[in-house]
Amino acid sequence: MANCSTTDIYDLRSFLAILEKNDELKTIDKEVALQFEIGSVLATLEKKGLGAGLFTSVKDRDFSLCGGILGSMDRIALAMNCKKGNINDFLVKCLENPIKPNIVKQAVCQENVYVGDEVDLDKVPIPQHAPKDGGPFITGGVIVSKEHNGTKQNLSFQRLQVKGKNKLSIMINEWRHLKEFYDAAEKTGKSLPIAIVSGTDPVIYVAAGLRYDGDETEVAGAIRGKAIDVVKCVTSDIYVPATAEFVIEGEILPDYREEEGPLGEFTGHYSAPWLSPVVKVTAITHRKGAIYQTINGASYEHINLGNVLPREPLLKKFATYVSSGVVNVHIPPYGSGFLAIVQIKKKNPGEPKNIALAAMMTYVNIKNVIVVDEDVDIYNPADVMWAMSCRVIPEKDIFYIPNAQGHELDPCSDERGTQTKMGIDATLAENSREIERVSYPEADLSRYLG
Numbered sequence: 001m002a003n004c005s006t007t008d009i010y011d012l013r014s015f016l017a018i019l020e021k022n023d024e025l026k027t028i029d030k031e032v033a034l035q036f037e038i039g040s041v042l043a044t045l046e047k048k049g050l051g052a053g054l055f056t057s058v059k060d061r062d063f064s065l066c067g068g069i070l071g072s073m074d075r076i077a078l079a080m081n082c083k084k085g086n087i088n089d090f091l092v093k094c095l096e097n098p099i100k101p102n103i104v105k106q107a108v109c110q111e112n113v114y115v116g117d118e119v120d121l122d123k124v125p126i127p128q129h130a131p132k133d134g135g136p137f138i139t140g141g142v143i144v145s146k147e148h149n150g151t152k153q154n155l156s157f158q159r160l161q162v163k164g165k166n167k168l169s170i171m172i173n174e175w176r177h178l179k180e181f182y183d184a185a186e187k188t189g190k191s192l193p194i195a196i197v198s199g200t201d202p203v204i205y206v207a208a209g210l211r212y213d214g215d216e217t218e219v220a221g222a223i224r225g226k227a228i229d230v231v232k233c234v235t236s237d238i239y240v241p242a243t244a245e246f247v248i249e250g251e252i253l254p255d256y257r258e259e260e261g262p263l264g265e266f267t268g269h270y271s272a273p274w275l276s277p278v279v280k281v282t283a284i285t286h287r288k289g290a291i292y293q294t295i296n297g298a299s300y301e302h303i304n305l306g307n308v309l310p311r312e313p314l315l316k317k318f319a320t321y322v323s324s325g326v327v328n329v330h331i332p333p334y335g336s337g338f339l340a341i342v343q344i345k346k347k348n349p350g351e352p353k354n355i356a357l358a359a360m361m362t363y364v365n366i367k368n369v370i371v372v373d374e375d376v377d378i379y380n381p382a383d384v385m386w387a388m389s390c391r392v393i394p395e396k397d398i399f400y401i402p403n404a405q406g407h408e409l410d411p412c413s414d415e416r417g418t419q420t421k422m423g424i425d426a427t428l429a430e431n432s433r434e435i436e437r438v439s440y441p442e443a444d445l446s447r448y449l450g
């Protein structure tokens, strides 16, 4: 695994130290409010590219809070100790070479334990992020679950709204392993135990966003190059990362739904209120001086973890399977995960359409696909827009697939995710009157400007 090896990261704190050393972390000691202020500071740090935020003084709470930890590809590369350009290939290798977690008997995540009546979510620093969010939401919590009547564990992200001292609602979308587990439990009238983990070795967060047919903790181990230590929960037999800052244990109740939302989402829109299952919290455990980790809902961090990292390796694989002319692929965060761009060295005129179809098969979220020539910089939106403007003949180059499966939070789809997909061949037509792109040689200005 070229350029990637084990590192000194083993929990959130050791990663915060590395972010600090790389000037990727801003520590804010001024007192901040959970309601809207933290969300706004994190969004501004992201917009200005200033790094992650660590808030040491949170109004009305005894804990620190951090956010935007994996908000840029630079920080994700640091977390994986991997060069930015190698992330996709490295992740493919990790998915193929998982490392099983290591069970420990004692763990720092259980230094403080609250069960039964002692459980109080109002003590945990859970922010209300965007100005029109319906309440405080756990957005940066990794959900650890176990299949009903089985042993297979799973990691995923699900948003949870705080509904009371020991009550949360949980949005479980289509195509999720947690949905399979919960549906199976609910069919037999049983609740499904889960644990919500906040603040861990960042590879747990990277792995939780991946699609893997098994326990994503094994993929986290592969990224880290060693087994992740896990410990049994206090009120269930779920195993959670031992160095987690906070663990909220609970069970998703069967046969009951409650309205939750709205929440500023990865689509860049507020999602309308939604009927979701409810979690009864059975325990809260945390480290001494625990640091809560959050993710702004409508943020590039959300899109990078949920859409870019997990899908780009698959996109490359599917597109390349269809054409050896594929040069590179990109799922830009500004497309909310609904846009894929494929760069090709075209041999045949029909090829871009087949490649666009392959891209759509990568994952349900991919809705719009733009195929460009080799001379277009897929990381530069202006260059892609140039190809769209100067190389697309709409009636020939654009095709639609109506009534396909997309994501149900996409404002263009219905509540089950039914939508129209669009493929755009933005490569230059073979018989175009103009064939060569202008490229000026770069001048050495020091020779001209004193």
Ligand SMILES: Cc1cc2nc3c(=O)[nH]c(=O)nc-3n(C[C@H](O)[C@H](O)[C@H](O)COP(=O)(O)O)c2cc1C
Pocket: 139, 140, 154, 155, 156, 157, 158, 159, 160, 171, 172, 173, 174, 175, 176, 177, 178, 208, 209, 210, 211, 212, 295, 301, 302, 303, 305, 306, 307
């Ligand atoms: C920050 C973040 C928030 C997310 N919120 C939700 C959510 O509320 N509900 C949901 O079903 N998926 C959500 N997702 C997407 C899933 O967590 C993600 O697709 C994950 O890989 C699913 O795991 P699975 O393949 O094991 O089912 C979110 C992803 C991220 C990164």
Ligand SMILES: [Mn+2]
Pocket: 154, 155, 177, 210, 211, 212, 213, 214, 216
């Ligand atoms: Mn899974």
